[in-house]
Amino acid sequence: MDQQGRELTFFHSGDFLRQNPDLSDRSTDNSVDRGKSNVKEVDFFSSDRTENLPLDQEMKDGSKSAIVVSVVNTRLNLLTSSSGISETADGKKSNNELKKLQAELDRQHDDNKKLRSMLDQITKSYKELQVHLLMAMQKQAQGNRGEQKGELNGIASSIKSAQQFMNPRPFAALDVNNPSASVDKAQDLSSASPTNTTESMSQINPGKQVSKEAGLDQTSQSWGSPKSPRLEPGKCEEQVPEVPFRKARVSVRARSEAPLITDGCQWRKYGQKMAKGNPCPRAYYRCTMAVGCPVRKQVQRCAEDKTILTTTYEGNHNHPLPPAATGMANTTSAAAAMLLSGSTASREGLTSTSSFFPSLPYASTMATLSSSAPFPTITLDLTQSPNSVPFLRAPLSTTFPLPLHGYPQLLGHPMYVPPKLPAAAAAIPSVQLRQRHASMVETVTAAIASDPNFTAVLAAAISSVIGTQRSNDGSSSNVSAPNGGVSGLPGSPQFPQSCTTFSTN
DNA sequence: CGTGTTTGACCGGCGC
DNA sequence: GCGCCGGTCAAACACG
Numbered sequence: 283m284d285q286q287g288r289e290l291t292f293f294h295s296g297d298f299l300r301q302n303p304d305l306s307d308r309s310t311d312n313s314v315d316r317g318k319s320n321v322k323e324v325d326f327f328s329s330d331r332t333e334n335l336p337l338d339q340e341m342k343d344g345s346k347s348a349i350v351v352s353v354v355n356t357r358l359n360l361l362t363s364s365s366g367i368s369e370t371a372d373g374k375k376s377n378n379e380l381k382k383l384q385a386e387l388d389r390q391h392d393d394n395k396k397l398r399s400m401l402d403q404i405t406k407s408y409k410e411l412q413v414h415l416l417m418a419m420q421k422q423a424q425g426n427r428g429e430q431k432g433e434l435n436g437i438a439s440s441i442k443s444a445q446q447f448m449n450p451r452p453f454a455a456l457d458v459n460n461p462s463a464s465v466d467k468a469q470d471l472s473s474a475s476p477t478n479t480t481e482s483m484s485q486i487n488p489g490k491q492v493s494k495e496a497g498l499d500q501t502s503q504s505w506g507s508p509k510s511p512r513l514e515p516g517k518c519e520e521q522v523p524e525v526p527f528r529k530a531r532v533s534v535r536a537r538s539e540a541p542l543i544t545d546g547c548q549w550r551k552y553g554q555k556m557a558k559g560n561p562c563p564r565a566y567y568r569c570t571m572a573v574g575c576p577v578r579k580q581v582q583r584c585a586e587d588k589t590i591l592t593t594t595y596e597g598n599h600n601h602p603l604p605p606a607a608t609g610m611a612n613t614t615s616a617a618a619a620m621l622l623s624g625s626t627a628s629r630e631g632l633t634s635t636s637s638f639f640p641s642l643p644y645a646s647t648m649a650t651l652s653s654s655a656p657f658p659t660i661t662l663d664l665t666q667s668p669n670s671v672p673f674l675r676a677p678l679s680t681t682f683p684l685p686l687h688g689y690p691q692l693l694g695h696p697m698y699v700p701p702k703l704p705a706a707a708a709a710i711p712s713v714q715l716r717q718r719h720a721s722m723v724e725t726v727t728a729a730i731a732s733d734p735n736f737t738a739v740l741a742a743a744i745s746s747v748i749g750t751q752r753s754n755d756g757s758s759s760n761v762s763a764p765n766g767g768v769s770g771l772p773g774s775p776q777f778p779q780s781c782t783t784f785s786t787n
Numbered sequence: 788c789g790t791g792t793t794t795g796a797c798c799g800g801c802g803c
Numbered sequence: 804g805c806g807c808c809g810g811t812c813a814a815a816c817a818c819g
Contacts, residue, residue, distance in 0.1 A: 550790090550791065550792085551791075551792060551793085552792090552810095552811070552812075552813095553793090553794085553810070553811060553812080554792090554793075554794075555808090555809065555810070555811095557808090557809080558807085558808065558809085564809090564810095566810070566811075570791095580810095
């Protein structure tokens, strides 16, 4: 392929930060403006940053937060540029402005501290709940083993669901997927989850081991294949067969003249089609890093702007990922998790395309959900300038629906889809809600820790999530349901497959 | 010769 | 039931 020479490669995030200390939007625009002469490569997904900036450290030392640093730097630059020009009449004004800005900065630091403390609390309560749930699960297993099939089906499902959430990392080999965010969970969950071994086995052999449990991870089998049933009723009986699975996709639009982006994975092209309404063909790629890896991606240029390249990732890798690809896995998983959790609110009547963060002027253009797509799709538009990151300004009142049914996957790891909960989703024990919430927070933070650009898109979700924690009835979700069929089925929520789509345009 | 790409055929879902 | 469309398969082909 003569195109490989022009292939866009993402910088490692650490390099990106070093070369773009002000976190400007050059990362996306350069590829267009200066792409041919010197294509700027931005690694949105590298795990290096994650390793260098573990979340815990960030939480203890606010200055280490890449997000904060970027924003702060930007503001400081503005300050120095304005205050250093003149010492005359403007000097006082500049000083006043400086003070105002500093005060604002302090305020934002305080907000940041609050957010971090909230995250700490959530993490603590999450761990505590793990212990309690384990005890409850053991009691249930011992005392109610024979009753689970009957009227206690809901309870059993709930417990199982809780188990699944306590095992977001069933595949130990995939630790590389989240070197940062999974540290705590790895320690806690590895010892706390009795089902780890079983799940790991089924994940390791996605092609053959479609057991009742493994069948839940439909994505690993056929996330994108129309020929493969989305649901294998016979294999999901134990998991409440009437709960179909849903696929989530994360679309990211980025400017690139390169035919492909190097995301750390190896891909083999297996097809190309002319999509209706777009003169540019759509290429289909399959991950070839491991035999049977279900991850695929679609690459297509935008019809309106052919400098915009769309790459869509779907599915979960069933193999360890190289460092260059771990960030992507985290990012896409986080986005998918948010999407899926948000789409749950669809059952509450929210339909049609809407902004992911309608209250955030920039994020609204960077992360959107589409209901027109066959699957829930979150689009991360990296063609927009992330310069004005609304992160610290994100109002805590911004609603973000709590996941009522959990995530099919977290942090890029295959994960069992929790069984259908009792018909009244609102009756989910608060324990589960909190637990899932914690999982979501960790997911989001993992993504943020791994990707500065995605940070701009998802950062607001943190505050949203935390804000939702206080009023987690999910009734005021801003997230639309891309899957129209889902939105109309209040009684039969559909669980997404552990499928992540990530597109880079 | 092995690997990857191209491309037409095929299949299933979906709307009319 | 039919046709459209998206997605996948697989034979043919290209390349190192």
